[in-house]
Amino acid sequence: MSNAAKAVRTLIIGAGVAGLSLGCYLRDGDFLILEKEEGAGGYLKQICNGDFSFDIGVKCIHASSSEVVHFVEEIVGEENLDRGYARSAYLNHGKLHALPRLEHPVQPLGKRADFRAYAFANYGELAESYMIPYAEKTWTAPASEIDYRAAVTKSKAPGGYLYPRGGMQELTDRMAERLGDHLRLHSKVTEVDPKAKTVKLAGGEIMCYQRLISTVPLPQLIRMIAGVPAEVGSAADKLNFNSMATVAVALEGCIGVEYHYVLVPERRYSFRRLSFPRNFSPGLVPPGRDSILAEVNLPRGERNMACDAEHRGDFIQAVLGQIAETGLLRACRVLGANLTWVGLAHIVPDFCWRPSLDVLEGFLKSRGIRTLGRFAEWKYMNIDDTILEASAISKDILGGRRIRPAAMEARTIQHKTDIARDSL
Numbered sequence: 001m002s003n004a005a006k007a008v009r010t011l012i013i014g015a016g017v018a019g020l021s022l023g024c025y026l027r028d029g030d031f032l033i034l035e036k037e038e039g040a041g042g043y044l045k046q047i048c049n050g051d052f053s054f055d056i057g058v059k060c061i062h063a064s065s066s067e068v069v070h071f072v073e074e075i076v077g078e079e080n081l082d083r084g085y086a087r088s089a090y091l092n093h094g095k096l097h098a099l100p101r102l103e104h105p106v107q108p109l110g111k112r113a114d115f116r117a118y119a120f121a122n123y124g125e126l127a128e129s130y131m132i133p134y135a136e137k138t139w140t141a142p143a144s145e146i147d148y149r150a151a152v153t154k155s156k157a158p159g160g161y162l163y164p165r166g167g168m169q170e171l172t173d174r175m176a177e178r179l180g181d182h183l184r185l186h187s188k189v190t191e192v193d194p195k196a197k198t199v200k201l202a203g204g205e206i207m208c209y210q211r212l213i214s215t216v217p218l219p220q221l222i223r224m225i226a227g228v229p230a231e232v233g234s235a236a237d238k239l240n241f242n243s244m245a246t247v248a249v250a251l252e253g254c255i256g257v258e259y260h261y262v263l264v265p266e267r268r269y270s271f272r273r274l275s276f277p278r279n280f281s282p283g284l285v286p287p288g289r290d291s292i293l294a295e296v297n298l299p300r301g302e303r304n305m306a307c308d309a310e311h312r313g314d315f316i317q318a319v320l321g322q323i324a325e326t327g328l329l330r331a332c333r334v335l336g337a338n339l340t341w342v343g344l345a346h347i348v349p350d351f352c353w354r355p356s357l358d359v360l361e362g363f364l365k366s367r368g369i370r371t372l373g374r375f376a377e378w379k380y381m382n383i384d385d386t387i388l389e390a391s392a393i394s395k396d397i398l399g400g401r402r403i404r405p406a407a408m409e410a411r412t413i414q415h416k417t418d419i420a421r422d423s424l
């Protein structure tokens with residue numbers, strides 16, 4: 001990797017899927033991606049336990065448009081992708097039920113409508129048994145405090161999913177390989193000065209830019225910027241989020257569950273979702289073995305309950321006991337279990353979310369800084385949305401000049417049926 005660059009036309013902070021996709025679209029331009037860690041990938045990094053491989057939470061790429069499909073095929077290679085349609089269900093009183101879809105138009109709600117009102121208006125009795133408890137487990141907040149306009153997103157036509165054989169990290173590893181000297185690791189940005197158009201790295205190096213794109217979590221970016229007005233700092237402080245402990249369980253034997261993931265709204269279980277990695281890609285588990293991933297969402301700051309050395313073992317044992325209670329383990333034997341802590345897991349779209357975001361977006365625009373990605377924009381975005389937005393930003397940067405892979409036809413197949421997102 002190059003250490004020489006002191007001035008660069010386009011500077012991208014962060015080498016998760018957002019920064020790397022943008023880099024791949026820019027390809028040969030004058031740009032540099034700075035990543036603080038020793039490896040690229042961000043949230044797509046894989047957790048390995050012997051021959052078992054896990055994602056951080058359920059992950060797959062929604063094949064929502066031909067541009068996304070072609071982009072991923074080009075990066076990973078068509079032959080290296082598993083494909084399918086994700087099968088999901090929710091658990092209620094020991095039985096699995098198909099996830100409900102909303103066929104009629106969403107009932108109009110007032111401006112300050114909350115998710116609880118939305119669920120009752122649109123889902124009747126399912127609001128109580130499924131929608132509200134699942135939403136509250138996901139956001140670790142009362143559904144009445146959630147802004148339904150942020151929580152309910154347009155669903156996508158069932159275009160299936162793509163999954164790189166070997167794990168989601170294959171996607172970011174292959175992108176990082178292509179980018180060569182355009183990617184600099186171990187390069188943490190500590191300060192941004194939008195007036196001088198410079199960033200400072202840990203270690204003191206200063207770099208100049210003409211255009212800055214940040215993919216780091218929005219509150220972190222605001223903390224890095226020099227001379228932020230008080231109302232902007234206070235808007236950043238109001239952005240709410242929660243954390244998550246994932247318990248990755250390695251099993252002897254095969255579970256034989258047909259679903260990719262099962263949502264668990266019932267409050268007696270600590271986890272909100274169980275997923276079955278083998279169904280996304282058989283290579284994630286060794287032959288004759290299987291695995292389950294449990295996601296336990298926790299309010300931010302409850303790290304000690306899950307991660308302290310003295311609590312960790314008990315936490316894992318409690319989750320294993322509850323997985324056994326669901327009956328989904330079948331005759332499998334537990335070989336081992338690992339816990340991973342995710343400090344920033346879900347954006348919590350409460351009623352401070354939109355007003356705070358308006359202030360922050362206005363401020364960043366006035367300072368000429370663009371953001372890209374779920375946590376940088378503080379919006380519910382998936383990998384496919386991020387790739388499409390990276391493509392759009394690259395077109396702005398290149399002034400309409402299109403190079404592969406951006407040359408692919410952008411035929412989105414989103415449609416407007418409104419459902420409550422099952423993966424939230």
Ligand SMILES: Cc1cc2nc3c(=O)[nH]c(=O)nc-3n(C[C@H](O)[C@H](O)[C@H](O)COP(=O)(O)OP(=O)(O)OC[C@H]3O[C@@H](n4cnc5c(N)ncnc54)[C@H](O)[C@@H]3O)c2cc1C
Pocket residue numbers: 013014015016017018019034035036037040041042043044056057058059060061062187188189190215216217220344345346372373374375376381382383384386423
């Ligand atoms: C539980 C869970 C399940 C999900 N499931 C799916 C799914 O099934 N499908 C889907 O499409 N999406 C899913 N997502 C969303 C998806 O994981 C994210 O949208 C995506 O991975 C975010 O990528 P990013 O590049 O925007 O951010 P990140 O991955 O956070 O990348 C940002 C990078 O910036 C680096 N960085 C931070 N600060 C600095 C600094 N100061 N200087 C330099 N570098 C810095 C970080 O190290 C990181 O590498 C899920 C997310 C979660 C949490």
